[in-house]
Amino acid sequence: MPDLERLGLLVSDTDKARAAAEQFRSLTDWVEPEEAEALVVLGGDGFLLQTLHAMLDSRRIVPVYGVNLGTVGFLMNRNRAPDKLLSRIAKAREHTIDPLAMEATTQDGERHNFCAINEISLLRETRQTAKICVTVNGKVRIEELVCDGVLVSTPAGSTAYNYSASGPILPLDSDLLALTPISAFRPRRWRGAILPNRYDIQFSVLEPDKRPVSAVADQKEVRDVAEVSVKVATNSRLTLLFDPGHSLDERIVAEQFMV
Incomplete structure (x- = not known):
């Protein structure tokens, strides 16, 4: 699990994400993203992909926990119980992606x-x-x-x-x-x-x-x-963090049964 004392916070430039960020900022002493051992990303799938690409470009890759404040949020976790964010991250499961x-x-x-x-x-x-x-x-x-x-x-x-x-x-x-x-x-x-x-x-x-x-x-x-x-790109593996029961592989399976 990531170091919970060195978490960075990235917020999408939307009214919904900025409003939610006020509550998240009070949860811990956030560090600058470039110093973080893991990132919490508030926004939608597009902003998360933008964040992952920025890490690939900089060659500094750390685990990412996304909180859905966008539309679909396929790569994100649900925005629930913000006050329990740190315990949710501690229990999160890792899923790797090879770009x-x-x-x-x-x-x-x-x-x-x-x-x-x-x-x-x-x-x-x-x-x-x-x-x-x-x-x-x-x-x-x-x-x-x-x-x-x-x-x-x-x-x-x-x-x-x-x-x-x-x-x-x-x-x-x-x-x-x-x-x-x-x-x-x-x-x-x-x-x-x-x-x-x-x-x-x-x-x-x-x-x-x-x-x-x-x-x-x-x-x-x-x-x-x-x-x-x-x-x-086997040398550029990315890690996403998901709440138990809401992992990306479960969502991929569930997608095949949607009508």
Whole structure:
């Protein structure tokens, strides 16, 4: 469990989160986020993802306990009994997430490296469908995928864009990745693949002048890409803290029974 004497507090820039923060600030002597052994994040899923990305960029990674003061709060804990926050953190269960590492090479040869916690997506930039060659572990699996796009999702992100694109929901501890097409035209019957997360995935854009494609790692976009490689960033493991009975793996299971 994290050191409860060295907790940092981060608050989303919303009226709801700022109002709740007044009560949370009285619970303990908070330290500066850069000195904390764990962070309490008040806000929604978007703010939590922003926080996790900031840690990846700074290379200083600590456990994070999120309190939902947003909308969905899929990655957060419920905002209940604020006065018992410290005891809830002491009892919290750890869940680790391995982000994806993307290296995208543009048509003019520039290379861009970003991490994604949810998914990495390739998306057509114009009205023309994209044509993409899909390679897995050095072997071409689809010579020409004609589509609106294609994405690679982590288990943590499998209930987000991936699920909306009819991709599978992956258990958090499955060590799997979802490779999911977005509105595939050819091959029409291909619905995607579930791959071990130790596999490397490469995409090559075909006819890029006529059919330009962008690559998006969560919210960071690179336009006019020529090639994109995706693999798990095993050296950047993230830790989320959840109340017992409200863990991320339970939410992923529950999501599959919602109608």
